[in-house]
Amino acid sequence: MPVPEPQQGAEGAAEASHGAVLTLLVIEDDPAGTFTVPELPAEAGTRVRIRTARNLTEAGRLLTDDVDCVLLDLALPTGSETRASGSGNAGEADGLATLEHVLRIAPRHAVLALTAQDDTELAAAAVRVGAQDYLCRDELDGRLLSRAIRYAVERKRADIAQRRLTESTLRAQENARLERGLLPTPLLEGSDLRFAARYRPGRSRALLGGDFYDTVRTPDGTVHVVIGDVCGHGPDEAALGVELRIAWRALTMAGLCGDELLSTLQQVLEHERESEEIFATLCTVDITPDGRRAGLCLAGHPAPLLARPGRAAHLLPYEDGGPALGLLPRARWPRRQVELGGSWSLMMYTDGLIEGRVGESGTQRLGQDGMVAMINRQLAEGLTGEDLLEAAVAQVRELNGGELTDDVAVLLLDRDEERVRRRIPNGDRGRSIPRPRPGSAPPTAPVSAANPANAQRPPL
Numbered sequence: 001m002p003v004p005e006p007q008q009g010a011e012g013a014a015e016a017s018h019g020a021v022l023t024l025l026v027i028e029d030d031p032a033g034t035f036t037v038p039e040l041p042a043e044a045g046t047r048v049r050i051r052t053a054r055n056l057t058e059a060g061r062l063l064t065d066d067v068d069c070v071l072l073d074l075a076l077p078t079g080s081e082t083r084a085s086g087s088g089n090a091g092e093a094d095g096l097a098t099l100e101h102v103l104r105i106a107p108r109h110a111v112l113a114l115t116a117q118d119d120t121e122l123a124a125a126a127v128r129v130g131a132q133d134y135l136c137r138d139e140l141d142g143r144l145l146s147r148a149i150r151y152a153v154e155r156k157r158a159d160i161a162q163r164r165l166t167e168s169t170l171r172a173q174e175n176a177r178l179e180r181g182l183l184p185t186p187l188l189e190g191s192d193l194r195f196a197a198r199y200r201p202g203r204s205r206a207l208l209g210g211d212f213y214d215t216v217r218t219p220d221g222t223v224h225v226v227i228g229d230v231c232g233h234g235p236d237e238a239a240l241g242v243e244l245r246i247a248w249r250a251l252t253m254a255g256l257c258g259d260e261l262l263s264t265l266q267q268v269l270e271h272e273r274e275s276e277e278i279f280a281t282l283c284t285v286d287i288t289p290d291g292r293r294a295g296l297c298l299a300g301h302p303a304p305l306l307a308r309p310g311r312a313a314h315l316l317p318y319e320d321g322g323p324a325l326g327l328l329p330r331a332r333w334p335r336r337q338v339e340l341g342g343s344w345s346l347m348m349y350t351d352g353l354i355e356g357r358v359g360e361s362g363t364q365r366l367g368q369d370g371m372v373a374m375i376n377r378q379l380a381e382g383l384t385g386e387d388l389l390e391a392a393v394a395q396v397r398e399l400n401g402g403e404l405t406d407d408v409a410v411l412l413l414d415r416d417e418e419r420v421r422r423r424i425p426n427g428d429r430g431r432s433i434p435r436p437r438p439g440s441a442p443p444t445a446p447v448s449a450a451n452p453a454n455a456q457r458p459p460l
Contacts (some may be wrong), residue, residue: 228350
């Protein structure tokens with residue numbers, strides 16, 4: 001027989017109308033009519049609408065989105081629905097098979113299991129299967145039912161929120177692993193140069209931004225370096241930056257250089273970008289095997305900084321630079337020859353390092369002149385390598401008054417002629433010197449394409 005909806009007095013109904021309104025779906029089949037839903041007290045503060053279903057088929061029709069909680073009688077006979085779904089096996093109780101079916105058709109609803117007083121083992125098993133709580137038929141009253149409904153609904157909401165949080169965390173971890181795998185590994189085996197880098201994406205909780213860099217040594221002994229910046233800060237720009245970096249490495253290993261390489265990269269950009277407004281700035285440097293000269297190409301990018309012992313650091317010539325990639329269809333990028341000398345440090349960077357704000361008004365930018373002065377002060381303090389880059393990025397953030405909004409990539413290549421003369425066979429030639437992470441031992445093995453386990457990516 002149908003379960004009667006509890007009657008409330010006029011005073012109780014008026015009070016309940018100001019509280020929460022919940023919908024309860026009762027699934028039970030009691031031909032003897034011995035079970036009824038008790039009347040909820042007015043002071044419970046919760047108005048409950050009752051729907052009743054005598055079997056699972058009828059429950060499926062009544063189970064709409066406005067149902068907050070399901071009260072399932074575990075004594076409900078197992079019907080064809082549970083047998084067809086294959087939910088139970090020979091040793092499984094009919095009540096649990098019915099419960100599992102309800103949980104499948106109502107994954108977002110709270111479920112209460114109703115059992116006999118002497119069947120607590122079945123009740124506990126129902127909670128293990130997925131019910132939010134259980135009630136004993138003989139002890140059921142209005143106050144207990146009201147509490148159980150509200151508790152089950154809130155617990156289900158908490159379970160759903162926790163599951164979504166877990167799924168979001170797992171996705172974030174997977175994305176982080178993917179992004180970390182796309183960060184470059186310097187290929188400098190056999191080179192006399194030392195390498196250091198810092199990379200800070202402007203996007204919150206990201207490992208990759210639109211800035212990119214890479215460095216490889218080709219079989220003829222030439223060291224090629226690139227640093228670039230795709231306009232924008234989103235994941236699409238980060239993906240395009242990775243594509244350009246990988247394309248640059250492949251083209252460089254294939255023997256392309258200078259204008260030919262940049263023209264091909266522009267074709268890649270034009271095919272891969274989402275709109276014609278997207279462009280990328282780029283700076284490439286190819287250093288001769290003896291380490292004393294380099295070829296420089298600029299595509300709308302800030303010029304590198306060259307520091308030599310006993311001299312102030314200065315910007316390399318940039319008057320002959322070409323436009324950014326993606327702006328002019330038939331642009332050309334002349335390659336300029338630069339004398340480096342015996343011992344030197346070459347710093348390449350993106351505009352995120354020089355566009356931070358300075359001054360009390362916050363309207364001025366650091367600019368290239370301010371950056372050169374800052375680096376000269378830090379060189380005068382004896383900073384080199386990783387320490388120099390760490391101090392530079394930290395001071396730019398401090399001058400900006402907080403985190404930088406743009407991506408920042410900065411790398412440093414240096415050559416010490418005295419160290420080269422003293423080197424021993426198979427020494428530290430071509431070693432990358434990333435700062436070890438907290439709790440890790442300093443790296444001692446050189447970066448090797450044949451030994452990827454020793455390859456070190458720059459810390460973030």
